[in-house]
Amino acid sequence: MSQNTQIILRERPGIQGTVNPSLESGTFALQKSPIPTEKDVPDGSVLIKVRYVSIDPAMRGWLNDTRSYLPPAKIGDVFRCAALGEIVHSKSPSFTVGDPIAASTGWQQYAILPAKLVEAAPAKKGAELIDYLGVFGSSGLTAYFGLFEVAKAKQGDVVVVTGAAGSVGSIVVQLAKIKGCTVIATAGSDDKVKWLKEELGADDAFSYRSPTFFQDLRNCIVRKHKFAHCVFDNVGGAQLDLLLGCLRKHARIALCGAISDYNGVTNGLKNYLALIGQSATIQGFIVFDYADKYDAARTDFAKWLGEGKLKRNFYTREGLENAPQALIDLFSGVNKGKMVVKVA
Structure with a gap:
């Protein structure tokens, strides 16, 4: 049998x-x-x-x-x-x-x-x-609602996406560009950085394996783009802690995941007081919370796929x-x- x-x-x-x-x-x-x-x-x-x-x-x-x-x-x-x-x-x-x-x-x-x-x-x-x-599954829906409902990204915002070469992050980068945002991305290799910039349209991207990663990322956000309006975080840990010090007034952080901490001990955030100083918000979310809106999101995705705006x-x-x-x-x-x- x-x-x-x-x-x-x-x-x-x-x-x-x-x-x-x-x-x-x-x-x-x-x-x-x-x-x-x-x-x-x-x-x-x-x-x-x-x-x-x-x-x-x-x-x-x-x-x-x-x-x-x-x-x-x-x-x-x-x-x-x-x-x-x-x-x-x-x-x-x-x-x-x-x-x-x-x-x-x-x-x-x-x-x-x-x-x-x-x-x-x-x-x-x-x-x-x-x-x-x-895009029609949990990855795309998580990207869609995390960026638009939780981070409330709008045209002209500076958006930072961590873990940007993954299933969710790569869609977030593209959605933010479709919305008219400036996108700063992080990933785990120079090849992924190149892909994010040349194929997906990120304005700036950095590999966390670079010895100057944290300095370069902070300089880009703070000096070049004058702080961030939104953060879509898939990584947690040290990256999120750095980004807490790079927020504009009333910034919004969508806490999607913390892949850097899943196999180890979470050491906690040191820069969380920046949330107070900038009147910023950090919100965790689960895609199931938006189940009644899935059809609307999929309609948008189908339109953007048909127009060639999504890879x-x-x-x-x-x-x-x-x-x-x-x-x-x-x-x-x-x-x-x-x-x-x-x-x-």
Whole structure:
């Protein structure tokens, strides 16, 4: 009988620990189960063949047994993830066989889900199915609402984007330019800096691996651009602490992530008093808070894709068994744009 390959959580690495990608002895384990058939699908549910799974920084937080916006991943369960696929069997009037969909299937080749937890992924002009893990998915929606609803970026603003070469940051850079903002970006290599400036339109960009990174970034924001109106932060740590001293009056910081702190001890912010002095705000947010506005954002994205104003880049690993290593690669910064694993 054909087998359904699944990757389950074997053990937690601990808040300060790193993920071990070995499927024999590491954080995750490989298991096989029979591929579900039509008779296994309950009424109101669908069977999905998974094509792509998403690799996201938030996954590191799900490994910890701590309170967050989603419950921790459970030991022994298929590891949670966003995914794209197609309907193989349907016992719901909402879907027919062959429909492209987006859902949280977990790291597996086949998944049965209630139809109410599955989203149609219809074709859009200038887009592909994989874009539902990019601009039409959580990455694009996080960028959109973080920049426009939380940071409240407007034409003429100076916007700083940290982790700007990642799946969210690369979209933020482009949205800010579409809005008519000046964009200063940070990334993890000279190659990414070049990509951000030459391909995505950032006005200035800096690699945090440069020995003069903090001095160069501060000089650019403070001296060249006379401080920042908005910060879209994906990195946290020392970068965020520096930026607290580079704010204009009434500046807005959208706190999206803190990838620099996910595998270590958070030392805290030293320059937080700048928020008082500049009457500035710092706000964390979760994209699910804006679920009732997703359609409006996707309409804008479809328009900008059709007009050629948005570029997207996917870093793709082949094979579901490589998903744990892809998570490691994400934190080492090998990707430009969205990290995905092609399942089949």
